Amino acid sequence: xxxxxxxxxxxxxxxxxxxxxxxxxxxxxxxxxxxxxxxxxxxxxxxxxxxxxxxxxxxxxxxxxxxxxxxxxxxxxxxxxxxxxxxxxxxxxxxxxxxxxxxxxxxxxxxxxxxxxxxxxxxxxxxxxxxxxxxxxxxxxxxxxxxxxxxxxxxxxxxxxxxxxxxxxxxxxxxxxxxxxxxxxxxxxxxxxxxxxxxxxxxxxxxxxxxxxxxxxxxxxxxxxxxxxxxxxxxxxxxxxxxxxxxxxxxxxxxxxxxxxxxxxxxxxxxxxxxxxxxxxxxxxxxxxxxxxxxxxxxxxxxxxxxxxxxxxxxxxxxxxxxxxx
Ligand code: SAM
Ligand code: SF4
Numbered sequence: 001x002x003x004x005x006x007x008x009x010x011x012x013x014x015x016x017x018x019x020x021x022x023x024x025x026x027x028x029x030x031x032x033x034x035x036x037x038x039x040x041x042x043x044x045x046x047x048x049x050x051x052x053x054x055x056x057x058x059x060x061x062x063x064x065x066x067x068x069x070x071x072x073x074x075x076x077x078x079x080x081x082x083x084x085x086x087x088x089x090x091x092x093x094x095x096x097x098x099x100x101x102x103x104x105x106x107x108x109x110x111x112x113x114x115x116x117x118x119x120x121x122x123x124x125x126x127x128x129x130x131x132x133x134x135x136x137x138x139x140x141x142x143x144x145x146x147x148x149x150x151x152x153x154x155x156x157x158x159x160x161x162x163x164x165x166x167x168x169x170x171x172x173x174x175x176x177x178x179x180x181x182x183x184x185x186x187x188x189x190x191x192x193x194x195x196x197x198x199x200x201x202x203x204x205x206x207x208x209x210x211x212x213x214x215x216x217x218x219x220x221x222x223x224x225x226x227x228x229x230x231x232x233x234x235x236x237x238x239x240x241x242x243x244x245x246x247x248x249x250x251x252x253x254x255x256x257x258x259x260x261x262x263x264x265x266x267x268x269x270x271x272x273x274x275x276x277x278x279x280x281x282x283x284x285x286x287x288x289x290x291x292x293x294x295x296x297x298x299x300x301x302x303x304x305x306x307x308x309x310x311x312x313x314x315x316x317x318x319x320x321x322x323x324x325x326x
Contacts, residue, residue, distance in 0.1 A: 001057045003303045007256055010061065011228075012054045014047060015263045015325035016075065017067040022096050023132040024120075025196030026159060026188055027321040030132055042265045044078045046283045050261050051082055051089075053292035057300070059259070061090045065325035067263065070099040076106045083111025094118065094157070094326060098135050100142025104149040115146050116155040116184075121165045122172070130164065155182040155243070160203040160211075169211040176240030177215075184230060184243035185212075189309060191272065192320045205231075205246035212242060229255060253306030259299060260325055267299040271324060272307035274317045 002008055019035050020028065042050070051062055062082055069075055070093075082091045090113050097117040107115075119139055120130050127136040147154055156175075160166045172183050185208045190199040212218055212233070221232040221241060229252035230243035246252075260268040265280025277299050282291060308314045 001297060001300055003300050005254070005303070005305055007254070007303070008058070009257055009259055009300045009303070010059050011063070011258045012051065012059045012061070013063045013065055013258055013260045013325050014051060015065050015067065015261065015323075016047060016069050016078070017041065017072045018263050018323045019071055020066065020068040020096070020322050021071055021098055021133065022068065022135070024096075025130060025132070026161070027195070029194055029320075030196070033320070033322070036264050040264045042263060042280060042283070044074060044081070046265065046280070047078070047261075048081055048085075049283060049289055049292055050265075050279065050296075052085060053289050053296055054259065055085050055087055055089055056289065056293050057296055059089060060087065061092065063325075064091065064093045067322045067325075068096055068098070069093055070095050070103055076103065076110050079107060079112050080110035092116070095142075096131075097139035097142035097146075099138075101138065101145040104142065104145040104151060108149040108151055112151060114153060114155070115151045116157050117143055117146065118157040118159075119143075120158055120161075121168055123168070126165060126168075153180060153182055153240075155184055157184050157186055159186050159188050160208055161188055161197055161201045162203050164197070164201065166203050166207075166211070169208060170214050173212050173215045173235075173242055176238045176242060177235060179240050181240040182232075182243050183240065184245060186245040187247040187249060189247050189272075189321075191309070191317055191324075193316045195320070202248060204249045205244055206249070208244060212244075218242070228252075228257070248310040251306055253304075256303070259296065259303075262319075262324060267296060268324060269299045269303040270307055271326075272309050272317065273304055274319070275302065275304070277302075 092113050094116045121127050124136045158172050160169055176183055188202040216235040218233040230245050232241055234241040266276035267279050268276050
């Protein structure tokens with residue numbers, strides 16, 4: 001379906017939980033947050049109704065996210081039901097990787113196409129500082145298991161923060177010399193207040209690009225519609241590639257193809273706007289899939305032309321990233 005600005009919306013980011021087994025400083029406060037009550041979270045039946053309605057509107061790719069999607073019980077069966085929807089949409093998942101080693105084979109068998117693993121450091125003590133939990137070895141084991149299970153091409157999301165992990169950009173980039181992975185560097189988005197890092201910690205895309213140049217000459221690749229806003233590069237003879245996502249410093253809203261649904265059943269037409277539509281009340285008062293599709297279509301038509309993050313008058317939103325799904 002097209003929105004009012006002529007953009008085709010074919011990608012749904014579906015959040016299945018707001019809970020997480022990490023506490024990344026750019027996403028959650030150290031003490032955690034009061035998680036949604038069980039009854040506030042959409043059931044798998046309700047999430048499936050949302051996905052079915054979205055597919056009927058032309059959505060062909062669904063990303064399961066959170067919070068941490070692999071902490072929700074029954075996630076493998078849910079993935080299987082998503083993959084079996086009419087039109088066989090592509091099902092992908094974003095995870096912090098902590099529980100990936102044990103679940104990768106079952107996820108693959110259920111029909112998951114591939115995973116994005118979020119990892120901001122390759123050093124154990126820093127992992128603890130950034131995520132406030134132990135677990136680097138588990139994430140690395142998860143990456144290995146995902147690759148072995150065929151959840152490929154594997155993508156690793158890195159959020160560089162000045163003075164925190166910005167000195168590891170070259171180390172991450174070098175991984176593409178030996179592995180067929182896509183390492184994606186995403187600008188820090190100060191989306192909500194009360195996060196551990198001030199907006200000044202954001203490493204702008206040109207500075208990330210300069211760091212990448214220390215590893216070798218970067219060869220630009222054609223943009224690939226599956227990669228959303230990522231600018232793609234590779235090093236000569238590398239096995240993998242680099243993605244650079246200037247989430248703040250350059251607006252790519254005119255190419256936006258996404259719709260987001262939060263774990264508590266709110267449709268968010270834009271990541272960076274607090275405008276939301278309460279789908280849950282309709283789902284719980286017996287709305288048919290057709291009615292859900294009508295509400296999603298209204299949300300699509302309500303997508304703003306663009307966001308204002310980075311502008312002086314940008315006001316951080318109410319929800320933190322774990323409550324939206326990234
Ligand atoms: N827990 C899963 C994970 O970490 O991959 C999925 C949810 S997480 C909210 C999705 C993505 O959002 C992760 O790659 C994370 O690094 C990214 N993210 C969270 N807060 C962010 C922020 N303030 N700026 C940029 N990216 C952020
Ligand atoms: Fe959890 Fe992902 Fe947020 Fe980190 S970025 S706290 S892993 S939801």
